[in-house]
Amino acid sequence: MTAVTPDLSDLTGRVAVVTGGSRGIGYGIAAELLSRGASVTITARKPDELAAAAEKLATDVPDAAKRVLGLPGNAGDAASRAETVATTVERFGSLDILVNNAGVNPVYGPLMDADLDGVRKVFDINVVAGLGYLQEAYRAWMGEHGGAVVNLASTAGFRSTGVIAAYGAAKAALIRLTEELAWQLGPSIRVNAVAPAVVKTKFASALYTGREEQVANAYPMKRLGTPEDVAQLVGFLVSDAASWITGETVRVDGGILSTGSLG
Numbered sequence: 001m002t003a004v005t006p007d008l009s010d011l012t013g014r015v016a017v018v019t020g021g022s023r024g025i026g027y028g029i030a031a032e033l034l035s036r037g038a039s040v041t042i043t044a045r046k047p048d049e050l051a052a053a054a055e056k057l058a059t060d061v062p063d064a065a066k067r068v069l070g071l072p073g074n075a076g077d078a079a080s081r082a083e084t085v086a087t088t089v090e091r092f093g094s095l096d097i098l099v100n101n102a103g104v105n106p107v108y109g110p111l112m113d114a115d116l117d118g119v120r121k122v123f124d125i126n127v128v129a130g131l132g133y134l135q136e137a138y139r140a141w142m143g144e145h146g147g148a149v150v151n152l153a154s155t156a157g158f159r160s161t162g163v164i165a166a167y168g169a170a171k172a173a174l175i176r177l178t179e180e181l182a183w184q185l186g187p188s189i190r191v192n193a194v195a196p197a198v199v200k201t202k203f204a205s206a207l208y209t210g211r212e213e214q215v216a217n218a219y220p221m222k223r224l225g226t227p228e229d230v231a232q233l234v235g236f237l238v239s240d241a242a243s244w245i246t247g248e249t250v251r252v253d254g255g256i257l258s259t260g261s262l263g
Contacts, residue, residue, distance in 0.1 A: 008241035012037030015092040016238070017084060019043050019075050019133065020102035022053040024201030025152065028227025029099055030068070031061055032235040038097065039067040041088040043080075047072040067092075075102035075129040076121075085136040095141040097238045100130035101152045103203070107166040119166045126170040127177060134181065138189075146188035148238040151178050152230075153195040155253050159262055171195070175249045182247030190246040192237045197253035197262070199225035220255030 016033050020026040021042025030040045034057060042057070044050040054070030061068075069091055073080035089095050104125045107118040130151055137147065156164055157171030178193040185191060198207050198215060208215045208224060216223050233252050236242055251257060 016097035
């Protein structure tokens with residue numbers, strides 16, 4: 001009899017929370033995890049957009065109708081984080097995967113002109129909220145049962161931009177936080193990050209609208225990223241195929257950092 005090799009990419013029976021999951025990269029990640037068999041809770045601040053996203057996922061991904069849940073909530077609110085995690089565990093029975101995708105960037109330009117309340121918000125949502133979600137997931141499930149975490153960083157966390165400086169500093173902090181958490185939570189919980197360059201989403205539209213060809217030409221791959229480019233990497237990192245990978249920040253950037261610039 002021929003031995004059956006297990007599909008290490010299969011996520012059937014696992015449960016994920018994807019923050020900022022109503023559009024863009026977060027939506028793409030939710031679709032990817034659902035397609036691999038996971039049950040997925042998506043969160044976002046706007047209830048109408050979130051409901052539409054959950055309905056679209058249930059329709060677009062085969063057999064996903066009973067495996068997707070939309071829970072409105074603000075990643076920066078502790079009570080909302082606790083409710084999302086508790087409701088997910090109650091609904092699906094576990095919480096094996098956390099994807100900290102929610103992010104904001106209200107601060108542009110020189111830091112000497114930056115509004116400090118805006119800078120605080122950048123760090124609170126992009127860094128502190130992710131740690132808060134993991135604390136909740138740890139207490140509710142992962143601390144006893146293990147799991148996999150992926151934080152959404154950015155190439156701006158590796159190199160100065162001068163334009164999105166506060167955002168880049170926050171993502172650099174998230175990269176370091178990822179390493180620290182991987183060390184503290186191993187071996188049962190793996191913590192990694194992915195660092196996209198410019199991906200064609202509404203969130204990043206200010207970086208390429210009206211000059212997409214010019215921006216894309218700076219990349220060795222001669223195109224901007226798509227949510228699917230990032231989602232497939234996340235799907236790998238949370239699967240058993242990546243069982244010896246933790247503490248890493250994987251660039252998914254079309255080669256832009258290899259050129260010595262950010263475009």
